[in-house]
Amino acid sequence: MDALKKLVSQTAIYGLSSVLGRFLNYLLVPLYTYSFLPAEYGVVAEFYAYMGFLSVVLVFGLETGYFRFRTDRTQDRVFSTVLRTLFFSNSLFLLVVWLAREPIARWLEYPDQVDYVLWVAGIVALDAIGAAAFARLRAAHRALRFAWIKLAEIGINIGLNLFFLLLCRPAFQEDPQSFLGSLWNPQIGVGYVFLANLAASAGKLLLLAPELRAIGAGFDGVLFRRLIRYSAPMVLIGLAGIVNEMLDRAALKYLLPYDLETNLAQLGIYSACYKLSILMTLFIQAFRYAGEPFFFAQATQPNARQTYALVLHWFVIFCLGIFLLVSLYLEIFQYFVGAAYREGLEIVPLLLIANLLLGVYVNLSIWYKLSDRTGLGAGVALAGSVVTVLALFGLVPRYGYLGAAWAHLLCYSFMVLVSYGLGRRYYPVPYRLKPLFGYLSLALLLVYLGRGPLIDAGLPWWLAATLCFAVYLGIVYAFDGRKLRALGQPA
Numbered sequence: 001m002d003a004l005k006k007l008v009s010q011t012a013i014y015g016l017s018s019v020l021g022r023f024l025n026y027l028l029v030p031l032y033t034y035s036f037l038p039a040e041y042g043v044v045a046e047f048y049a050y051m052g053f054l055s056v057v058l059v060f061g062l063e064t065g066y067f068r069f070r071t072d073r074t075q076d077r078v079f080s081t082v083l084r085t086l087f088f089s090n091s092l093f094l095l096v097v098w099l100a101r102e103p104i105a106r107w108l109e110y111p112d113q114v115d116y117v118l119w120v121a122g123i124v125a126l127d128a129i130g131a132a133a134f135a136r137l138r139a140a141h142r143a144l145r146f147a148w149i150k151l152a153e154i155g156i157n158i159g160l161n162l163f164f165l166l167l168c169r170p171a172f173q174e175d176p177q178s179f180l181g182s183l184w185n186p187q188i189g190v191g192y193v194f195l196a197n198l199a200a201s202a203g204k205l206l207l208l209a210p211e212l213r214a215i216g217a218g219f220d221g222v223l224f225r226r227l228i229r230y231s232a233p234m235v236l237i238g239l240a241g242i243v244n245e246m247l248d249r250a251a252l253k254y255l256l257p258y259d260l261e262t263n264l265a266q267l268g269i270y271s272a273c274y275k276l277s278i279l280m281t282l283f284i285q286a287f288r289y290a291g292e293p294f295f296f297a298q299a300t301q302p303n304a305r306q307t308y309a310l311v312l313h314w315f316v317i318f319c320l321g322i323f324l325l326v327s328l329y330l331e332i333f334q335y336f337v338g339a340a341y342r343e344g345l346e347i348v349p350l351l352l353i354a355n356l357l358l359g360v361y362v363n364l365s366i367w368y369k370l371s372d373r374t375g376l377g378a379g380v381a382l383a384g385s386v387v388t389v390l391a392l393f394g395l396v397p398r399y400g401y402l403g404a405a406w407a408h409l410l411c412y413s414f415m416v417l418v419s420y421g422l423g424r425r426y427y428p429v430p431y432r433l434k435p436l437f438g439y440l441s442l443a444l445l446l447v448y449l450g451r452g453p454l455i456d457a458g459l460p461w462w463l464a465a466t467l468c469f470a471v472y473l474g475i476v477y478a479f480d481g482r483k484l485r486a487l488g489q490p491a
Helices: 002-026 028-035 038-059 062-069 075-099 101-107 114-139 143-174 191-207 209-217 221-255 260-298 304-328 330-336 339-364 366-370 374-399 401-426 433-451 461-488
Strands: none
Touching (some): 002 143, 002 260, 028 260, 028 330, 038 114, 038 221, 062 221, 062 260, 075 114, 075 221, 114 143, 114 209, 114 260, 191 209, 221 374, 221 401, 260 330, 260 366, 260 401, 304 339, 304 461, 330 339, 366 374, 374 401, 433 461
16 A cells, blocks of 8 residues: 555656646647647647657657666666667657658648658657656656646746737738737638747757756667667567557548548547546556656565555546546537537547556556566557557448547557456456446446436536446445555555
């Protein structure tokens, strides 16, 4: 329980930057969906999907490699080797993109927006270098510094978006010759979203300068080869994860059976409604930041496997609470997006469950990280990406973006089952499956009742939702209240 309390406290601090900070960042979604047409927002969603793929490739899995090989004696040397590798590779990437910017823009069907390509490349390169510095903070358990730098980055991004969209654009519409109006170029349009992000990424690196100075510790060629051997499968795992998470938004423009403008509009609707799974996504992100170093540090403890089982148990309980909160109160959460986007609300419960399963997979993935079988873990992730691709090609042309939501659910269900089976062989953990399936079944039943039969019986939607949510909390307290009280007691 003491170890679990430490994980909870670390997750809470990382959550300050990830949940609170990213929530503030996600508040840009209403700004975008109330400011841009669905087809315009579809452009933003498409480029951010590409950024997801590039962010995995350009970090090379070296974050996890750094956690694996660092010790108190060698941490500076390991970090410097990682950082020099990222500086060189990302500089080379920027040079290649700059030389090929026009062919890339034509290939993406944005021949008049070459600058978008350059700005997006700059963002992912700066973020890849920043990822190494953030890994150093995480390894040193400097969660507070991690949190405030993340919040500062998000603040810069939000501030510039508000400046461009709420000040400069209206000023241009009123008087193009005014000072603020002159800062708005209609030809850039949604590109101001990328400009704001680029400035925020640059500001983040300035704040991380103290960590980046450790690059002077030198480069270790032998260590570099060990890092690459360990981390290369993590790139495949990360790419497979991005395929599973973001290929839908990169591919919808090409898979939907309509004209380009309509496809972009459908992509915009899907992407906006996807954001309604924000609470689940942000909690999983905060858990990942705290969980990875925690799992490695806990591995040497005699009761480590029991701790991992307890972590998954409470993880699922908490995530199912998020699923119920959003699904039952969707009539409130729908105002997070503009009216033109709300036709896609039916996909939200599916995406919430899919993301919950992704979080379960994150928990289960300790078997290949702790047993050094990252190659086999990459195989699981790649198999999941095959499921995603087949599901997208099979379902999207027929069912539209609803098929994309089902592709997420099918993929993560498959990965959880396979990872659990392999984990039992290579790193057995005594997970308590019956309570987990029981809570999942209960949550699905309560959403069905709260959005259907109880309302049909004459209850107001808010009363039906509140009753169902209260039932869930009551049952959790009845079966796990004693453990919950123990978790809340001081160590």
